[in-house]
Amino acid sequence: MTVTERHVGPLLEIKGLKTHFFTQDGVVKAVDDVTFQISHGQTLGVVGESGCGKSVTSLSVMRLIDRPGRIVAGEVLLNGEDLLAKRDADMRDVRGDQVSMIFQEPMTSLNPVFTCGDQIAEAVQQHTAVSRREAWDRAIEMMRVVGIADAKRRAGEHPHQLSGGMRQRVMIAMALSTDPDLLIADEPTTALDVTIQAQILEVMRDLRTKNRMAIMLITHDLGVVAEMADEVVVMYAGKVVERADVRTVFGTPHHPYTKGLLLSIPRLDERVERLEVIKGTVPSPLNLPTGCLFKRRCPYRMRVCDTAPPYQEVGPGHFSRCWLTPAGEEPAVGADATGDEAEAAAEQLTVETR
């Protein structure tokens, strides 16, 4: 059980996080200077295409990055304490206790040789001083809470005897058994059918209300985000390109990428000849463009985009990494600005406390 005092300020603060992978073919900047926060009890949706760095961000928070990857810069403050500065042993105490994580593939995320109950009880025993009996009882209780029928019997079964949806519930039970402050859910419903997906999201909604738990929900599914998130962070090629509360992101998005994502969702109430797409593909991490990473695919592209754009506050609590003004017009410094002039303008427009 977590006994952290409710710290004043955000629960999780990620500041300038950089996680790079040093491969034979070059350095892949999977997460390049990412900053955002999550408050107690808040659900943050992290959206983006495959490879944009959202999973790596979450793994960085948990410090589960292995060779050839390494966290090279930044801070990850949980209740004010920097997780990146902790000793390994202390970090292990945090993992699974204050911060829990569930993954995308329920079919392979559970150990096939141990029973479901054992695996949940193991998490409990790792972080609380209880007997095996008590841990087992807690495991069954958690399985009931997540909606697994006949929990007692199921606890004694092995993962392969359960369906995909049930396994994901077991994962959630395992993650929540220690009453964490923050749950990181990496694409929890992507591998499941739509109907099961709805059920899982229901379970998560239920539990977050009951336990006042914050959720970092990583997904590429905008529908899930609309349903679950309070605030949204949009990532592209390792950077945060837009951040706002969920209504704003869906109603008045600023960044062209976000706009493109929303436009590409097919609508049932319109007749169209062709579906909208964002032209081009995500740049190879070994061959990133200079300046704005989205420029090659952006319909609003200007000369000034060859210089790295500012991270502006385009509305109250609404941030966007783009040269366009909050109204969507050419920047004050001019559409063709280059070099030092452009860099200075970017510097000026960028918001410090992001």
Added chain:
Amino acid sequence: MVSDANAAEIERRRLEEAAADSAEIDRTPVRTYWQLVRQRFLKHRLAVIAVIVLIVLATYAIVVPTVTGDAWRETQLFRDDAPPELFNEDGDLTFAVLGYNEQGQNLFARLGKATQTSLTIGLAAVVLIVMIGVFIGSIAGYVGGWIDNLLMRFVDVMLSLPGLFIILMITAFFGQGNVWVVIIAIGLTGWTTAARLVRAEFLSLREVDYVQAARALGASPQRIILRHMLPPALAPIVVAATLGIADSVVVESALSFLGFGIGRDGASLGTMLQNAREYFFSGPLKVLYPGVVLILIVLSASFLGDGLRDALDPRQRVEK
């Protein structure tokens, strides 16, 4: 924003720029399957070294016996255990850089002949193995049904036999000292792996999407088999054959070592080792030369096989 007409113009210009960027990036060169295979293979330093070593050994095996003629079996009793030399007293070039054995035979020449014998037998046996294996495997995989079942039971039986021992039996009973008997014996017992591989490939290839797609597009059976089914089926065969060479050479050597293969008069790596064993104390280095050659053959064939496997089907890689 600016006026509508201008906006459309600017819009179009920007889209063009963006498209130009994309086109530039997409202009990566396209390579054929075989070019990719060769590229991947060359990345394997060990496999490339292995090829070089094998070429060197093959050259040695071909050139030396041809040049030295009968020197490998010419016994010169007054030359027993003589030290290495390039020329003898008469001034003839003997090139006995490894000295002489207890019977006065030129070891260097003998080693060349031995390598030739062992490699030839190994290669011939592998050819037989591949022929039988592909034949049985393709029938089993293509036809399926009870024929497949029957053939696979047969394979099970073959695998339950003590392999080396059966080969010993065959060579001992049917013709000791006969090279062909050795080749056939190894071939008749070694085809099981190849058969299984071919069968597996054919079974899965029958159902694979691109074969179905080709059929849907109206491709003729010949085209399907030649262009779509054969290349992936060949890959494991080639790998198995390469590794099979190492195996066959070892088996032949073991046979000759035990006295069953080509007989004591013949020269193979096995007989040389047997000979060396008998003279452990007097000619200590004799045990080294044929052994080193044998190890080189086996290691090279293994690395070559690994390299080919990775080059032909990178999906199969288990570990980096």
Added chain:
Amino acid sequence: MASYILRRTLQAIPILFGVAIISFAIVQLAPGSPIDRFRSPNVRPETLENLIRLYGLDRPVYEQFVNWFSTFVQFWRTDAWGYSLVDGRSVRDTVVDRMPATLLLGGTALIITIILAVPIGILAAVRQYSWADKAITTFATIGYAIPSFLLGLYIAYIGTVVFRGAFPGFGMVSLPGVEGRGTPLDVAWHMVLPVTSLAIQQIAGWSRYVRAKMLEVLNQDYVRTAKAKGLSAAKVTYKHALRNALIPVITLFGLTLPGLLAGAVITESIFSWPGLGFLGLQAVTQRDYPLVLAFVMVGGFGVVLGNLLADVLYGVADPRIKY
């Protein structure tokens, strides 16, 4: 589970039958007759004919086979496997006599292998890319690639020539007259070289296998989940990963077991170890057909038994398998 074992046993019977047919066929096709050894100017033709009738060599082939096979399976009978053409002894008795020596050699090598190869493989996998891993992989590749008889030869060479007199080069016990002959220590001393030869080969193969399986498992999602729960590295490796990686290793154990029966023919030959393998070799040289057939059948039985054992062990170890 019991029904599975029964089913598999029934499946094994036709295989053994097939083995019997093939080995019998080879012997039958071999030029020459078993009674050739008795041909000499002193022997009268009638005696030879009597022998032919005695051995049933005048009956049609299939009848000979049926006779032989039906007697063979009654292994409790002394005469079940016939009599040696060389020394007239019951083949079955001879085989039983020589088996312990082979089992001793193979069993010791296997135990040493398990004790050494598993930790080595785990170490290499856990510390992948380290110098320890590279050293182990290199050793394993070379050890695996060296032909067994070459390895045996070199070990014999090192043990007897390089370290002159350190180890005996042949036999299971010292020659008559040597003090301490026949004691366990004497046997152990004689065992060192052949066991080393066998063990090195096996350790090379096993450690490669263990390493590969361990690496596979360490990359699985559930290992990541275990880490995310905050478990220590030791627990993740030895509780979650190893348990899964050992499953195929257990089946490897089951498969290696039969190798003990047929004997390491080559190794026993190099070191003149009086085991089953060496016996088989001599039988082939001497055209002692009953003994040869018995050897092949024992070997085949070992393989079939080993496969069955491997399957059963796998079912026991992996909860995903249902019988």
